[in-house]
Amino acid sequence: MIDHATRAKRFNADEKKVNWHDETLWFVRHKRDLSSKGIPEWEQLRELAAAIKANVLSHLDEYLLEFEKNAIANGIQVHWAKNAEEHNQIVHQIIQKVKGKKVVKSKSMLTEECHLNEYLEERQIEVIDTDLGERIIQLSKEAPSHIVMPAIHMKKEEVGDLFHEKLGTPAGLYDPQLLTAAAREQLRFRFLQADVALTGVNFAIAETGGFVVCTNEGNADMGVHLAPVHIACMGIEKLIPKVEHLGVFLRLLARSATGQPITAYSSHFRTPRPGCEMHIVLVDNGRTELLGRPDFRKSLNCIRCGACMNTCPIYRRSGGHSYDYTIPGPIGSILSPNIDMRKHSSLPFASTLCGSCSDVCPVKIDIHTQLYKWRQIIAKEGHLPASKRWSMRMAGWLMAHPTLFRLSGKVGRRILSILPRQLVYGRWNEWGKAREMPPPPAQSFHDWYLNNRNNGKK
Ligand code: SF4
Numbered sequence: 001m002i003d004h005a006t007r008a009k010r011f012n013a014d015e016k017k018v019n020w021h022d023e024t025l026w027f028v029r030h031k032r033d034l035s036s037k038g039i040p041e042w043e044q045l046r047e048l049a050a051a052i053k054a055n056v057l058s059h060l061d062e063y064l065l066e067f068e069k070n071a072i073a074n075g076i077q078v079h080w081a082k083n084a085e086e087h088n089q090i091v092h093q094i095i096q097k098v099k100g101k102k103v104v105k106s107k108s109m110l111t112e113e114c115h116l117n118e119y120l121e122e123r124q125i126e127v128i129d130t131d132l133g134e135r136i137i138q139l140s141k142e143a144p145s146h147i148v149m150p151a152i153h154m155k156k157e158e159v160g161d162l163f164h165e166k167l168g169t170p171a172g173l174y175d176p177q178l179l180t181a182a183a184r185e186q187l188r189f190r191f192l193q194a195d196v197a198l199t200g201v202n203f204a205i206a207e208t209g210g211f212v213v214c215t216n217e218g219n220a221d222m223g224v225h226l227a228p229v230h231i232a233c234m235g236i237e238k239l240i241p242k243v244e245h246l247g248v249f250l251r252l253l254a255r256s257a258t259g260q261p262i263t264a265y266s267s268h269f270r271t272p273r274p275g276c277e278m279h280i281v282l283v284d285n286g287r288t289e290l291l292g293r294p295d296f297r298k299s300l301n302c303i304r305c306g307a308c309m310n311t312c313p314i315y316r317r318s319g320g321h322s323y324d325y326t327i328p329g330p331i332g333s334i335l336s337p338n339i340d341m342r343k344h345s346s347l348p349f350a351s352t353l354c355g356s357c358s359d360v361c362p363v364k365i366d367i368h369t370q371l372y373k374w375r376q377i378i379a380k381e382g383h384l385p386a387s388k389r390w391s392m393r394m395a396g397w398l399m400a401h402p403t404l405f406r407l408s409g410k411v412g413r414r415i416l417s418i419l420p421r422q423l424v425y426g427r428w429n430e431w432g433k434a435r436e437m438p439p440p441p442a443q444s445f446h447d448w449y450l451n452n453r454n455n456g457k458k
Pocket of ligand 1: 256301302303304305306307308309331357360361362363364365367
C-alpha cells in the first residue's frame with residue numbers, strides 16, 4: 001500500500017511544476033477571497049447554509065421521501081442505490097432498457113466515486129465525458145486531480161501534446177482557445193449521437209422534486225436536451241428543503257469554487273420532456289454510516305466547491321493524485337477513511353492542521369478538527385505505520401519519565417554537537433532532507449528556566 005507521502009514525492013520530483021501548481025491554485029483562492037469579500041453578508045450566508053444543512057441531515061429520511069414523492073409526481077423515475085455497485089447496475093439497466101450504446105456525461109464526482117465509466121465501458125457502452133477538464137483526463141486515462149478543475153495538474157503544453165496524439169490537432173498547438181475549439185468540434189458529434197445523457201446533481205429540492213445542475217460550459221444542458229433519456233445521479237446528502245434555500249447555496253458555491261458571482265449555467269430540471277425519460281438515482285455508498293458518526297456527519301454538508309483544496313498548502317504542493325481517492329484534498333481526507341480506513345489511513349496526516357480549509361469552507365465544516373479526530377481513531381485502530389507507532393510509543397514513555405527525558409536531552413545535545421554532519425544528515429534522515437537543524441543549545445529550556453525564573457537568583 002502506497003501512502004500519501006510516497007505519492008507526493010513523485011509529484012514533487014518536478015519542482016517547477018509543483019511551484020506552478022501551487023501558484024495556480026493560490027490564484028483561484030485569491031479570486032475566491034475577492035469575490036467573497038464583495039458581499040457584506042458572506043458570513044451570514046455561511047451560517048445560514050450550515051444551519052440549513054444541519055436541518056437536512058437531522059431529517060434526511062423525511063426530506064428524501066418528500067423529494068421522492070414529488071419527483072415521481074413530476075414524472076421522474078426514482079431509483080435507490082445502497083452502494084457504488086448497485087448504482088452502476090441501475091444505470092446500466094436503464095441504458096440497456098432503451099438499447100442505448102452511447103452516453104454523454106457531464107461532470108459528476110459521484111459517478112467518479114462509483115467508477116461508472118469503467119463499469120459501462122466493460123459492458124460495451126461508450127461513455128464520453130463532455131466537461132473539457134474531464135474530457136482531457138479521460139483522454140489521458142487519468143483520474144481527476146481536483147473536483148472543480150479535474151485537469152489542473154496538466155499544463156497547456158501537455159494538453160496540446162495529448163490532443164495532437166488523440167484528436168489529431170497540429171503538433172505544437174498549445175493555444176488554450178484553439179485546443180478548446182478542437183475539443184468542442186469533436187464533442188459536437190458525440191452530443192448528436194448520444195442515446196443517454198448522464199449528469200450529476202448539485203442540489204435537489206425536496207419541496208418540488210426538482211434538481212439543479214451547475215456547469216460553466218453548458219455541456220450538461222446540451223447533453224440532456226439532445227438525448228431522449230436523462231439519468232441524474234446524486235448522493236443522498238445533496239438535498240435542500242425548499243426552493244428559497246437555493247439562492248444561499250448558489251451564491252456560496254460559485255464564489256467559493258472559482259470566484260465567479262454565479263456559475264454560468266444553473267439549470268433546473270423538474271420533469272421529462274414529452275416522449276423522453278428522466279431518471280434520478282439516489283446513492284448512499286457510505287453516507288448513512290457517516291451520518292451515524294457524530295464527529296464526522298458535518299462533512300456531509302459539503303457542496304463540492306473545492307475551496308479547501310485551493311487553500312491547502314499540502315494539496316497545492318502534493319497534487320490531487322497523491323491522495324489516491326476520488327475526492328482529494330482536506331475534504332477527501334475526512335471522507336475517505338469512512339470508506340476504507342486502512343487504505344486511506346495516511347490521508348488525515350497529510351495536513352498541517354492550520355485550519356485554512358475550515359476558514360474558507362462555505363458550509364462551515366470543521367475540516368481540520370475532523371482530520372485530527374480521524375488521526376486519533378486511526379492510531380487507536382492500529383493503522384499507523386510500525387515506525388510511527390513505535391516511535392510515538394517510545395516518545396510517550398520517555399516523556400512520562402522526566403528524569404530520563406532530561407538525561408536523554410543532555411546526551412542528545414552532546415552527541416549532536418560532536419557527530420559529523422554527513423552522519424546527522426545521512427540518507428536515513430528524511431526530516432533533514434529539506435530542513436536544517438539549529439545548532440544544539442548548551443542547555444535545555446528547563447535548565448534555563450530553573451536558572452532564570454527568579455531573575456537569575458536560585
Ligand atoms: S469541504 Fe467545504 S470547502 Fe471543501 S469542497 Fe466541501 S464545501 Fe468546499
